[in-house]
Amino acid sequence: MRPIIHVENLSKQYQIGMREAYYETLRESLMKALSGQRKRAPEEFIWALREVSFDATPGDVIGVIGRNGAGKSTLLKVLSRITEPTTGRIDLYGRIGSLLEVGTGFHPELTGRENILLNGAILGMRRAEILRKFDEIVAFAEVEKFIDTPVKRYSSGMYLRLAFAVAAFLESEILLVDEVLAVGDASFQKKCLGKMRDVSHSGRTVFFVSHNMAAVEGLCNRCLFIKDGRLAGDGSPHELITKYLAAEAVPENASRDLTQHVGRPGKMSGLMEKVSLRSQDGLAASAIRMGEGFSLYLDFAGTRRFRPNINITVKNYFGVPVFTISTRVQKQYQITEAIASGTLVCHLRDLPLLEGTYSIDLFLGEEYANLDIVYDAISFEVLPADVFDSGQTPLSSEGTIFWPAEIEIIPAAETVTSASPSRA
């Protein structure tokens, strides 16, 4: 199929400091001109995008991923003509609608109705088009009663719903979306994702920049991975998200030297020397995705032989223990031989942990006494994932862990039909 967007060798250079508000005063400029000072040194430039090339065909829903500052937003800004590329070219065979922030141009003094008209015009809709869709927009935003109230009196939820609703009815063939879904409450996010899914099934081309990997994986059929301004990958979302997360999970944080950990209780303080985490693939990793597991490697060196017993407590961000693995309680894991030094390995699989940062306390000792205790020995990240294949991540605000379920309804009538999902 012919591409709707053709991007060729696109590069964008910024002067350092320019992305912050950089401006000189007239006086400075005049002084410079008078003193014969020339332009700034060339090393004060950075490339935000470097020789990026790709084609997109109609119907592509492309997730753009990469860490902060990698160039994702710059790419969208160049595509949407907000800023000019330094070199390269883009051919667009369709109208482009950019949604880099909801509610662009909204004014608090104007009413909901007025803001819809204004915002629609700013996003490039014709007046007739906005008026035709007006009722749909209002219904989607659920603000019918307040449509003639200034938006400064809206709750933040209403404001966001209205702002998103206008944008959701854009009719351009190409749609650029940047992190819009990072805002709003859970039910609003669900609604936005639902709308995004409708859009992505309508044959339009969508670029979706997000740090929400679950949303990217659920919505997109293709992914662009941007690293340091370059296109580091172009392909299936699953493959690239894995690649991205592997690059993100900094190996330096995956290992901690415990000998420097001072002030710890226990009879044989200093027994535990090093703790490290590895991903399921056996690579050093400080981050896993929801539903995945990891392995903990604990190096210890004791002054005498003992029969190791370990307690591993995983605590959430608030320091609340989520679960503990204990060889004292789970007798089947007990180690029977006595040893002075070695490495203890614990494999944790399919963790139902929600997104967030977790910390591990380690208690190593004999059967009845802890010889060495290290609180917060190491921490790890759990990154969002589409664990239920729904395009949405269970929210960390909704609990401590996620858990699958089967739901059925027993009707009031005598006949009972099961509605449990069949995997056939």
Place this chain on the structure above:
Amino acid sequence: MSAPAIASEAASGLSLPERPLITIAPSRGWVALDLADIWAHRELLYFLTWRDIKIRYKQTALGAIWALIQPLFPMLIFTLFFGRLAKMPSDGIPYSVFAYAALLPWTYFASAVGNSSTSVIGSSNLITRVYFPRMIIPAAGVLAALVDFAIAFALLGGLMLWYRIPVTMSALMLLPLIALVTLLSLGFGLLLAGLTVKYRDLRHALPFLIQLWMFATPVIYPASLVPVKWRWVLSLNPLTGVIEGFRSALFTRSFEWNSLVFSVAFTFAMLVFAAYIFRRQERVFADLI
């Protein structure tokens, strides 16, 4: 039916144009004006103007009366001090009408240039998030001032009736004169809007300069006050032709064609120059703001 099936169905129904609708590439040298693009966004110009007016009137307790006060109060003060106390000559016209006829286009010019010069830095949230021809922003600033002008114009009609000053066919000249002062404001507005993005201190200097400029323009005094020998110096001010032209049109006097022709020539040269500077600056707006 599964979702991908719908997608491919819809996609195949979408026919792509042979040539790209838009090509994005770094611009070099002289940037074409692209008036077609501005025309395509004319509704946005309307909405931005409408927003400017609406917000101003919603935020001020006086609302639309504010548009009247701006030329009215200076007129009253000038009438008291210059007309009554200093006995300033006013070409045989009652001083209050004489001053108001000039304050009207002057206030329009001053507020149009003021609005548009800060309009681009004031619209940073739009500029960093959506594309549209940037010239629309200062143009909306000028048009918003035009609405104020129209409101204040009603009072002029009242004054003319009160003093029984006959309106003749020469009043038709007001239309091209209003167009002229609009274009002149747009020229200065564009230039200053672009420069203010880079040189923020202009924002503070401008109100002061405009104030001074008024005294270099025959607003509170008639051009005839200046000796004929030095009249040409006064005419170098592009607003002299406009303001004196307003009086000629309203009070049915002969037009001072020399200064008027100079104003027209200056306006068009200014527009071209300002548009060129603005287009060059425009490329880095989103990066600088």
